[in-house]
Amino acid sequence: MMSHTGENPFKCGLCDKAFSRMGNLKRHVVTHSGEKPFKCDLCDKAFSQKGDLKYHMMTHTGEKPFKCDLCDAAFSGKSHLKYHIMTHTGEKPFKCDLCDKAFSLMSTLKGHVVTHSGEKPFKCELCDKAFSLKNSLKGHVVTHFGEKPFKCEICDAAFSLKSTLKNHIMTHTGEKPFQCDLCDAAFQRKTYLKYHMMTHTGEEPFQCDLCDAAFSRKDSLKYHMMTHTGEKPFKCDLCDAAFSQKSNLKPHMMTHTGEKRFKCDLCDAAFSRKNHLKYHVGTHSGN
Known part of the structure; x- marks a missing residue:
């Protein structure tokens, strides 16, 4: 009773x-x-x-x-179904004591709390990377074996992570759900919005140990370090040219193909690099 x-x-x-x-x-x-x-x-x-x-x-x-x-989902455990139902209702009973976030699963909350401590207990046995979440490690390990089980139904692209496929789909739909509160900019990924916000605040948390340069993005610092080491991992397949940044290799390839996608609106001139077009436009204004 x-x-x-x-x-x-x-x-x-x-x-x-x-x-x-x-x-x-x-x-x-x-x-x-x-x-x-x-x-x-x-x-x-x-x-x-x-x-x-x-x-x-x-x-x-x-x-x-x-x-x-x-929906069509089915589970082996009753508790798993219970938590799944919350994804439909939006209920998030498990709240973080360190920030405003809340979750529908206790396991997701536990994984989130680790992100506050900076602890990364899940280490990759194939490289030096470590992760705060077991699922993040699992997704990372797939990248070592080249396995790409998540395929795009709109084009031939395939990905090792489901989350990467989800972000890729937005390139087809044009969806940009992450809006900036300070300007009209919008982004497909939350991390892109985070980096964008630093352009408003002027924050540059990633400092170079070899000079005074600082950057708002970790990958920008990574590419900058190559200017000190001389490393140029992005190599041209058609000549001996090599570059420290992938973005520089792409316009270089256009010098081989003859492609000039940056066109002047004031005359018939066209260029393979955006900065060349910018300088050219200055010749029209007299600058």
Whole structure:
């Protein structure tokens, strides 16, 4: 009857949780001991509770009995369906104590909190990169093997990450959901907006250790460092030219193809580089 009244007389001595039944308390206490008596016969995983093993077995069988009434999604666990429903309702009960963000999943909140500490416990075994989220590491590892399972239905492009495909689709639709509050600029990615905002504030947090140069973007600093080291990783396939920045290689290739896409509005002149057009336009104004 206590499960109906909401009374929870069976309290855990190791944490603040309480339960309406002694059996539930006993199962809970096992989670503190680290004991995992319920072992999977098909892999090496083990669980502290029988119910968790039952749901895990569905990952082997592919069974997903819990179906969403609002879309085609289906899940092996009832709790997974519950959290999925929140993506439809917009409910985000798990709030961050360090900022204003809120999430529909506790696991997403836990991953987010790590971004405040700067901790990056998930390290790549193939390079020096490390990540605050396990999913970020998983997506990164795919880039080493060249696997690109996420394909664009509009063109032939393919990507190793689903999020990259999502951003790519916006190049077809022209969608730019991230708007600047200080001007009319809009961007396809939140990070682009973040860098753009620095043009308003004048903030340049990325400092060069070898000179006084500073930049609003980390990649700009990276390319700048090549001017000190002399590194030129972007090489022309048609001649011996090489460049420290990819953006310089692209206009160089036009010198081979003869393409001149930057056209003057005041005369018939055309140029392979935008800055050459800019200087040319000055000859019309007398500057």
